[in-house]
Structure formats: structure tokens, C-alpha cells
Amino acid sequence: MFSEFLQYLFTGITIGATYALIALGFTLIYNASHVINFAQGEFLMIGGMATVSLTAMGVPMLLAIVLAVVLAGVLGIALQRLAIAPAKNADVVTLIIITIGASIFIRGLAQLVWGKEYHVMPNFSSEEPIQIFGAVLNSQSLWVLGVGAVLVAVLVYFFTRTLTGKAILATSMNKDAARLVGIRTQVVLMLAFMVSALLGSVAGIVVAPITFTSYDIGIILGLKGFVAAAIGGLGSGMGAVVGGLALGVVEAMAAGYLSSDYKDAVAFSMILVVLFFMPRGLFGAKVVERV
């Protein structure tokens, strides 16, 4: 009984940590530009797929991971420079459609390069599962949690202690004021997309041994990340982390105790419940509009 619960909890926290990283990526871009970046999931896909195909070519795992992350970072910058920046006067809705176009394009490209098959990635360390109170923990889960925790810590440091991080925060709070004090907001936007892509690709790589990876894995993972961000309160970093973990755990519990067919429905119902009762999400800021 308890071991069953623990099992679902492990599964939930692991996938939840991934959702949290994706949600953080959404949050970063949303704060900097108010764009909901629907290409966010593709960064995960690129991370996982590039690592798999590079290792298949004989590149050592660690180098493959670094190259995959760099590739995703370049893609993030390209997305902002080539697709978002040229349309900077466009409506936010138009920008969102551009990111949808970009995600279809990236997915199409991935399908062309890597095919439609599922690819398996080996665990980083031992394939041997760990037994805790009768529940089984995949050793890769520890990697997901560890890497997730490190990334969150790095982000907190980045945003509170570094000038660049503070510049991003300032831009997200008030773009015009940020520009007046000499922050180059276009560069900040580019940075936001890059950091977001790095986060996404790392999440995609660490979770790939658990979920497998394929050219279209980004859609559903990206959407779950969006749901997590929405639950936490779109725009709040803390909310993204808590929302991601909460979503993962609720989903795993729903799949275990209710029905695995309806686990996604439970996840999406969470958005509605949060929006109805805590409309700004768990950690969303109360916004007063200036006219």
C-alpha cells in the first residue's frame, strides 16, 4: 500500500521536475516578451535527439550532451533573432502563431534528419534500479532531480546576483524604463530565448532515458510545461517549479489510482480548478494595470 504510493510519488516527482524545467523556460520568455513560446517543447526534443544521434555516431556521451545543449542554445537565439525580432511590432497573438510555425518547422526538420522512430537513450549511470521501502526508483530519476535542483539554484543565482540576470528582470518589469537606464532590451530578449532553450534541452536530455525520445516528443511535454507554468501563475519562477512538481505528482497519482487513460485529463482539469479559484495561479503576482 505504502510502497505503491511511494512508487507513484517517485514517478510523479521525476516527471514533475522535467515539467518544472520546461515551465521555467516558458516563464523566462513570457516575462521578457509576453510571448507564450509554443516551440519550447522542441528544445527538449532537440536536446534528446541530438544527444542520441551524436552518441550513435561515436561521440562520447558527455561531449554529445554539451554539443546538443549548444545546438539548442543556438536554435533559441536563431528563433529570437530570425523569427521574433523581425516581427517586433506585431500583436502578441501573431508572435504566438510565429512560435507555432517555428515548432512545426523544427519538428519537420527533425523528422527529416532523424526519421520518425523512437530512440532509446541509455541511463547516465547504472541501469540497476534502486529499492526504497518496496518501491523501485530508476537511477535516472536521481539525475533528473539533481540536475533540476542545480539548474534552479543556478537560475536563482543568475537572477539575483548577476548584472545580466537583473537586466532581464528589469526588462520583464518595465521594458521602457529598462531601456532608459541603458539596458539593451533586444539583447535581453535574445538571452531569455537562449537560456530558455538551454533549460529545455537539458530537461530533454536528462529525461530521455526514461521517456525515450522521438521527433514529436516536444508537443506533449511542451504543453505539460505550459500547464505547469499556468498552474504556478504564468510569469512566476517559483510558481513554475511548484506547478511542475504538483502537476507531475497529481498526474502520477491519477494514473495509478484512477485511470491511466484519464491522467492527462486530470492534469488539464487542474488548470481549470486553479483558474477558477486562484485565477492568478499559485504564485502569480497581482497586477494593477496602469492606463
Add this chain to the structure above:
Amino acid sequence: MMAQFSRFRLKGLVFLAIVVFALPLFISNPFHYGLATQIALIAGAVVGLNLLVGFAGQISLGHAGFFGVGAYFSAIMTSNYGWSAIPALVVGAIGVAIIAWAVGRPILRLKGHYLSMATLAVGFIIAIILNNERELTGGPDGMPMPAFDVFGWELSVFGQYSLFGMDISGDLAWYLFAGVILLAAVWLAQNLIDSPIGRALRSVHGSEVAASVVGVNTAKYKSLVFVISAVYASVMGALYGHFQGFITPSIASFDFSILLITMVVLGGMGSTIGVIIGAVVLELLPQVLADFQEMEMMLFGLILMLTMIFMPKGLLPTAANYLNKRRSKSAGGDA
């Protein structure tokens, strides 16, 4: 200025009517009629969605869900319970209106893009239910749907009909029916835009704060237009199902929701004729790109992205703007 505006609208409707009724002169094979019918019905749903996007400034990422509920409700009632098509369509639309009101009313009190999250969730939940309730919906394999009927008279693509003394095939009959439905959808939407509700909505889109200051109940109007747009989707979904004769949960999928909203933005938010052009382009594009096989998806994404980058206002408004500029330039030259 207002009169000019209405005249421009009327021109749009007349133009659309000419295109709809002239098209059969140029095409004759059943496949093309089928495609045209499909486009007309989807365009009808897009015209409704445009009311929400173009006039309330809100986006729905779950409109396919409403389309799907309309189609499946009609399918289940007509094939399992022997209902006639019209009552099934109407009751389905009322059901969808209630869902949309229940979701929209609390959420549209908030400012921001919360409706997009809520509709994303509602759309997904609907798609999941349609996929899993196999006994009712046939699950992922889909379910058949009988022909559309009015007082015992049936409209089927396999039938033979006579219109004004001419013998016409079922394909053509369905196409003409769908064309008339689309024209009615456009006419209704345009009337709505010119009504007091439409004016209130436009003020909401212009400046929500200013609108609420002068006493417009912004939340009420936004919910109302959301319900109307959902009803559009439901009705078109039911007709689409009758036309196809077989439906699968893909008509309620997130991908289809995205396609619908993309049609609106690509064609030109707020322009009723523009969004129909968006629907035509996005339905025809895969037909053209199918020749490229593996590159289809990549090219589709690329075209979508480039169009939106270089024509952020959408196809029709950009074209109209360009023509106006040229006209004023040549007028300037004359003076």
C-alpha cells in the same frame, strides 16, 4: 464613415457569394467538391472564432473541442437515438453554449490571456473523453454519422437532386448547401459586428479600461462573444460530421484547434473575409505540399512562420493596405 464601413462589408458578402456560386463553373470532380465543402464548413467555424479573436482580443486554443462536441453529439443522437439532424444540431449547440458560458464567465473577468489556458484545457479534456469513451464514441477509430436530413428529406453526397430544373449530384448539392451556410455565417457575424454588442466589443478591444469606465460590462460582453464563437464551432462541427459521414476524435484535437486559430491570424484578425482566405490557404496548402512528402511538415511550418513575420497583420489586411498605398500614391501623382 460608418456607412462606408457597412458598404465595404456588404461588398465583402457579395464578393464571397460570387466566388461561392461561380466556383462550380470551374471544378467538376467529386474530390474537388468535397474539398471545397470541407473548406466552407471549416471557414464557417473560423468566422465564429474570429469574432472572439478579432473583436474581444482573446484567443481560444480549444475551439476544435467545441467543433468536436457538436459533431459527436449530433452523431450519437442521430445514429443511436434516431433523432433528426436539426434538433440534434440545436441541442448540441445549446450544450456547447452552456460549457462555454461556464468556462468563460469566471475566466473572462480576468484580464490577460487566461482564456487561452482554460480553452486549451477544455479542448484537451474533450478530446481525451472522445478518445476513451469507446462505447459511446467508438474511441480513436471514430464513428459513422448518418446523412443530414430535414423533415425526411436527406442530403447525402451519394444522392441525386434537382435544383431549378437542373439535375445536380450529391457532391455539388452539399457544396452549395455548405456555401449558403458559410454566407449565412458571415452575414450573421457582420450583423453582430454592427450591432450595439459589436460596438461594445470593439470598445473592449480598443481599450478595456476605457470601455469599463464608460459603463460597458466588459466581462459580460466577452463571455457572450466567446459563447457565440463556440456555438459557431458546434454547428459547423455537426454539419461537417454529416458531410463526412464518419468522424474521428482528430476533429477535436489540439492540432485542429491550433489550425483554426492559425487560419484566423494568417488571414487577418478581425477581417471576416480575411479569415476565410486564411481557411482556404491553410486547407489547400497541405494538398499542394503533399507532393513534397517528408518535407511537407517542414515547409508548412516555414511558410506559416515567414507569412506571419512579413505580414504580421495577416494576408488580407496586408494586401488591402498595399493596394490602398498604391492608390493614394497614384492619386497623389495626379494632383
